[in-house]
Amino acid sequence: MDPPLSPPVHIQPISSAPVTLKATQKRLEVFLEDFQARSTSAQGGNTAVTVQLQKLADALKEERKAKKERKENL
Template structure:
């Protein structure tokens, strides 16, 4: 096993490119990732579910945002 110093902060990830996505498109991609991730890391294996829970919250927030935009666009007509 590697010697890991838990007092060291995690590595920072920096982007080198970015691409604009609609909330709906981002939500679709996150949902696909979550489905795949959960299939590979079933709860039977145990482990930390923190990342999964945070992605589920982000996914729900994007879905809510998309629904609010659709609703407000419909009221503006």
């Protein structure tokens, strides 16, 4: 018989602070590098998570680039 599953931890924020797109992108890149290093050393890791994080980082980069171009065109 399989052991009973335990639900994932529920994290509830108690406060928030605005973060710029540039700061968000930098934090995500640092986290992604660290996550990839840990996943690689663990022999396998969860590549689905890495791929999704990389897509998010790329989307933030594109958004920042588009925002900068719009600002220059004004």
